[in-house]
Amino acid sequence: MKPKSLDELPLNDREACKILTSVGGFDTATLISLEYNAEALAQYISMSASPYDLLVSASIGFLLDT
Amino acid sequence: MARTKTTANPPPPFVNYKALYTWAPNDLLDECSDLVSSKAWRDHIGEPSTYDHRAFAKRHDNNITMLPCTLGEPVCGDERANNGVPFFYFYQVVFKCIGMRLPFSRFERELLTEINIAPAQLHPNGWAFIKAFGVLCGFFGCAPSVDVFLHFIEVKKQGKSLWVSLSNILGRVLLSLFQQSFKGWKGKFF
Numbered sequence: 522m523k524p525k526s527l528d529e530l531p532l533n534d535r536e537a538c539k540i541l542t543s544v545g546g547f548d549t550a551t552l553i554s555l556e557y558n559a560e561a562l563a564q565y566i567s568m569s570a571s572p573y574d575l576l577v578s579a580s581i582g583f584l585l586d587t
Numbered sequence: 588m589a590r591t592k593t594t595a596n597p598p599p600p601f602v603n604y605k606a607l608y609t610w611a612p613n614d615l616l617d618e619c620s621d622l623v624s625s626k627a628w629r630d631h632i633g634e635p636s637t638y639d640h641r642a643f644a645k646r647h648d649n650n651i652t653m654l655p656c657t658l659g660e661p662v663c664g665d666e667r668a669n670n671g672v673p674f675f676y677f678y679q680v681v682f683k684c685i686g687m688r689l690p691f692s693r694f695e696r697e698l699l700t701e702i703n704i705a706p707a708q709l710h711p712n713g714w715a716f717i718k719a720f721g722v723l724c725g726f727f728g729c730a731p732s733v734d735v736f737l738h739f740i741e742v743k744k745q746g747k748s749l750w751v752s753l754s755n756i757l758g759r760v761l762l763s764l765f766q767q768s769f770k771g772w773k774g775k776f777f
Contacts, residue, residue: 522702524756525738537729538738541761549765552719553686566726 544569602668604661611663615749618663620656620776622679628655631679631777643677643777645688653677653777662707662776676707680772681714685765694721694731701733702742704751711772713753715765716740723761 527535555562604616633639643653666673681687724731739761740753
């Protein structure tokens, strides 16, 4: 199965890819362990990403709702 | 996941799986679960008197039941070996270590359909990628999308292996491996 390139994706998915790419690699085990702890999850993700990335990412919900 | 069960355990009817699944190689027919006793089942979900759906389901749902396999039942079995009642197999480690719960989300169903595999065909690390991706998308407020997932993660099938794994696409590493190696997970499924 060929990987999906950005060009093939609809706009919303492209935006999501850009955001996830900008925040980078995450520890899978940590993400899973924090699934039900929103505060700790936010703290972990903010440690892994710059404030700018999180600011941009906050707009994704709005983009997807429109 | 809808097999019914009575409290008494009658001996399972003899099923000639080799004749039923002529397409299946021997190593697939040999992949049977050790979790065949009601004790194994109780150990996972708790005593029936304090039935705990949380061991396998997101919420109580009469349509979802988890049952132990019968002796010699291969992981490639289908409803023909179960009086026509649909079900699927699922490895215990994915419930226990990764915390997957049923029913599958829309994203999980769409992904399994897109990559055309049964739930038991996916390596536990692949399930961890799926779960962690769902957590990330939830945090960022976007619906998990199969296309986005397959932008970061690719499907790999090693040679003639019957199981499928997922791995990061070079240069687009989003998630680390949950565990470098899983041991002893095969042979333990419901």
